[in-house]
Amino acid sequence: MVFSSLLFLFYFLPAVILIYFIIPGKFKNFWLLVASLFFYAWGEPVYALLMIAVILLNYFHGLLIQRLKNSGRLKTARFALVLCVALNLGALGFFKYADFIIRNINHIPGISIPLVGVALPIGVSFFTFQALSYTIDVYRGDVNAQNNLVAFGTFVALFPQLIAGPIIQYKTIDQQLIHREHSFDKFGDGVRRFIVGLAKKVLIANTVGELWSNISGAGGSPLPVVTAWIGILAFTFQIYFDFSGYSDMAIGLGKMFGFEFLENFDYPYMSKSITEFWRRWHISLGTWFRDYVYIPLGGNRKGLPKQIRNILIVWLLTGIWHGASWNFVVWGIYFGILLMVEKLFLLRVLERLPAAVSRIYTMLIVIISWAIFAFDKLSDGISYIGWMFGASGILFDSKSIYLLLTNFVLLLIGCIGSTDYPKRLVSKLESRLGKSPKISTCGACAILFIIAILCVAYLVDASYNPFLYFRF
Amino acid sequence: MNKKAVSICFAILLFGVSITNLFAPKRDFSEYENRYLQQFPDLNAEDILSGKFSKDFVAFTSDQFIGRNGWISLKTISDLAVLKRDNGRVYFGKNGTLFDAGEKIDLEQLEKNMGFLADYITLLKSRLPQLNASILLVPTSSEILSEYLPPYAPVPEQQAAIDMVVEKLSKTASVYDPTKLLKENKVNYLYYRTDHHWTTDGAYLVYAGWAREIGLTPLSEQDFTIKKISSSFYGALHSKANLMTIKPDSVNVYCFTDDVQVLADFGGGDKRDSLYFEEFIQKKDVYSYFLGGNKPLVDIATNADNGKTIMVIKDSFANCFIPFLTKHYQRIIVADPRHLNTDYLELAEQSGITDLLVLYNVPNFSSDKNLSKLTANKKGG
Numbered sequence: 029m030v031f032s033s034l035l036f037l038f039y040f041l042p043a044v045i046l047i048y049f050i051i052p053g054k055f056k057n058f059w060l061l062v063a064s065l066f067f068y069a070w071g072e073p074v075y076a077l078l079m080i081a082v083i084l085l086n087y088f089h090g091l092l093i094q095r096l097k098n099s100g101r102l103k104t105a106r107f108a109l110v111l112c113v114a115l116n117l118g119a120l121g122f123f124k125y126a127d128f129i130i131r132n133i134n135h136i137p138g139i140s141i142p143l144v145g146v147a148l149p150i151g152v153s154f155f156t157f158q159a160l161s162y163t164i165d166v167y168r169g170d171v172n173a174q175n176n177l178v179a180f181g182t183f184v185a186l187f188p189q190l191i192a193g194p195i196i197q198y199k200t201i202d203q204q205l206i207h208r209e210h211s212f213d214k215f216g217d218g219v220r221r222f223i224v225g226l227a228k229k230v231l232i233a234n235t236v237g238e239l240w241s242n243i244s245g246a247g248g249s250p251l252p253v254v255t256a257w258i259g260i261l262a263f264t265f266q267i268y269f270d271f272s273g274y275s276d277m278a279i280g281l282g283k284m285f286g287f288e289f290l291e292n293f294d295y296p297y298m299s300k301s302i303t304e305f306w307r308r309w310h311i312s313l314g315t316w317f318r319d320y321v322y323i324p325l326g327g328n329r330k331g332l333p334k335q336i337r338n339i340l341i342v343w344l345l346t347g348i349w350h351g352a353s354w355n356f357v358v359w360g361i362y363f364g365i366l367l368m369v370e371k372l373f374l375l376r377v378l379e380r381l382p383a384a385v386s387r388i389y390t391m392l393i394v395i396i397s398w399a400i401f402a403f404d405k406l407s408d409g410i411s412y413i414g415w416m417f418g419a420s421g422i423l424f425d426s427k428s429i430y431l432l433l434t435n436f437v438l439l440l441i442g443c444i445g446s447t448d449y450p451k452r453l454v455s456k457l458e459s460r461l462g463k464s465p466k467i468s469t470c471g472a473c474a475i476l477f478i479i480a481i482l483c484v485a486y487l488v489d490a491s492y493n494p495f496l497y498f499r500f
Numbered sequence: 501m502n503k504k505a506v507s508i509c510f511a512i513l514l515f516g517v518s519i520t521n522l523f524a525p526k527r528d529f530s531e532y533e534n535r536y537l538q539q540f541p542d543l544n545a546e547d548i549l550s551g552k553f554s555k556d557f558v559a560f561t562s563d564q565f566i567g568r569n570g571w572i573s574l575k576t577i578s579d580l581a582v583l584k585r586d587n588g589r590v591y592f593g594k595n596g597t598l599f600d601a602g603e604k605i606d607l608e609q610l611e612k613n614m615g616f617l618a619d620y621i622t623l624l625k626s627r628l629p630q631l632n633a634s635i636l637l638v639p640t641s642s643e644i645l646s647e648y649l650p651p652y653a654p655v656p657e658q659q660a661a662i663d664m665v666v667e668k669l670s671k672t673a674s675v676y677d678p679t680k681l682l683k684e685n686k687v688n689y690l691y692y693r694t695d696h697h698w699t700t701d702g703a704y705l706v707y708a709g710w711a712r713e714i715g716l717t718p719l720s721e722q723d724f725t726i727k728k729i730s731s732s733f734y735g736a737l738h739s740k741a742n743l744m745t746i747k748p749d750s751v752n753v754y755c756f757t758d759d760v761q762v763l764a765d766f767g768g769g770d771k772r773d774s775l776y777f778e779e780f781i782q783k784k785d786v787y788s789y790f791l792g793g794n795k796p797l798v799d800i801a802t803n804a805d806n807g808k809t810i811m812v813i814k815d816s817f818a819n820c821f822i823p824f825l826t827k828h829y830q831r832i833i834v835a836d837p838r839h840l841n842t843d844y845l846e847l848a849e850q851s852g853i854t855d856l857l858v859l860y861n862v863p864n865f866s867s868d869k870n871l872s873k874l875t876a877n878k879k880g881g
Contacts, residue, residue, distance in 0.1 A: 033558065033561075034558075034561040034562050034565060035557065035558050035561045037514070038514070038517050038518040038521055039518065039561065042514045042518045045511075046515075070554050071551065071554060072551060073548060073549050073551065074549070212503050212504040212507050213503045214503075215503070215507045216502075216503025216504060216505075216506040216507045217503060219506050219507055219510040220506060223510075235579075238588065242588065426652045426654060427652070427654040429651075429652040430585075430651070430652035430653050433583070433585075433650075433651060434583055434584050434585045434586070434650065435584070436583070437582040437583045438582055438584070441582070465502060469502040469505045469506070472506060473505055473509045476506065476509070476510075477509060477513065480510075480513055481574075482574070482575075482578060484517070484571060485571040485572070485574040485575040485578070486575050486578075487562070488562055488568055488571035488572060488575070489571065489572050489575040489576075489742060490562050
């Protein structure tokens, strides 16, 4: 099930909220767990079993590791951790990467292994990483093992962040799983956040997504420069508004149920370097790789050669995390190399340049990276980048003008929406209206209501509501 | 901002819509979209495990959503407000004129189709040496009413396609290009605004031009009384547009002032003494009033009594054109290759046709994949 659907909004969510707030506190986690498993089972009922297996695997390993540590058997604890990590990654590998690996091995003459052909379980990369963070943190002693199976199951399966993040680290909501506050203040904040996220996904991402598939699906004939740029800008906005919209919805839903999740996006398209971009884009993934791969490998503490090796490993993994095909590998390494170049000298240069120049530099790098990201076939991505820089020999044709005329408002909304100006405008308005809370309340309600109504209209129309993250 | 008020507003929206949906009566069919709507799916273990139940239930939630058409209109209006001028299916032109955004000219297919047609006519002529063959390709509204299109909207170049046909097939048949005539008269109501077809006025205009071209004397407008049969026609483009504020079209029929008798066999035992299907006037698809829509084969006998038999190979554009032929031919055989699988050579030969007319709109002729049927049996037969 996805948030941006009538099914979720008008069947699932009201039922979950209603019962959640009627039942007494001690049953709330259990209800969330049941609802989350139902949510997960909706598309592929069988995979609810996978989810339960992941919960049980990590729950018992957590307890085991804790007990072994308490009794001083550190080596055995370490073995249990390695086993647990291997099993988690094994499941992830089987469901996500098996066919990719087999396909590549089959390139060797004389070898022809049949494909596994399993459907990718939604969000498997997200919840596997969440579960791993728990077991590793228990081993490290950063958190105590969770004795309550229901509370632990709720952490792994919690539907708001289940399928598209943020990747919640267990230690950040350890306390909240047992004690969390529910209030109108929190609920109202959650509502606002959820509606903003829904609008980002439904009103902007889906619409520019349609533009992108219109342009990228044009059958592979060379595109004029202007059309290629309109297309890649559309994809640039689609992926940001889709992904950050999902995170907003997750954070908002979490708030409604009393959770406080960490932020996942911080206006990444305003960054002045790639280094900064990756501090602002999909923060929970970057943090995860930093905490569980980069730093354990030695990070930057063991000299430059080792640091370069570590960066490359992390970015190779980051790339492949996004999907099982070569373009994601290239995409990850592309960023790895750029981050190294920035670390070595470019960052110091960028700091001295005017902000506008470093922003244009950053966006140019990011936009090119999306062209690699968007096409499964690496060669398609490379020819698309060629068209962006004139390989077709045509600057624009009448279709480019049409696309520009009919989409510039949308692209402009995308531009403005990618910055923090709207947020600053709202808080300015709020502080100015602070003396007349009635007006600000009515205004907020009216605006959110209109946005919500528009989202519903777009969802009912629903001719086009693709979900991008089934591949992660 | 009072968070409590926001929470309550949200709850009202969520539960209000949700409860209304639960209790609202369910609809079976959408006239507007011309399809059956998803009902509450069967609840059984097999469908649940295979995922069929969840898929159907999702369709159920949107198909049966309260006020569905209103929401869809609202979406279209907001699209238009941000200056979008198409929804991937139609272009929203000036004055409420809709254009099919899916029209295309497939040059490879066009080349093939010209080949099929040339072969077919050549073969026919070898068996029926007296045959008069003519080809009439009608441009659609996007070509004729281009100034009503959104600026720079990409549409296929129909004139170029017609020129190719003229060049390649003029030796085989008389090819009539009505573009100039249509453009000169474009102030008239030649195309529906909400449907991809031409109006009866458009068909009459081209009929007269075509008739002169092939040496017939066209009937003049005085030979008809023009009757408006509907002023509330919402065509196929309207269904694709998702916009309820667009004004409907009106549909005319040209009735002969003197007595013309027809006896038409529409196949399947449906024989009538009229080419018009009154029952469609009250339905959504008023255009099917003409010849009852796309029948595979229609065999029409008239009281023209001149020994002339014409076979029309056609798409739906011909449906409102064919009534004009009833004064000129005593038998009219109407065949639609998209729906009729037969030996077209035999059909023509056995009927002893004296005339052949191929009538398509340009995008259809350039993309239809059924014209190979015309010569499919030439080796075996």
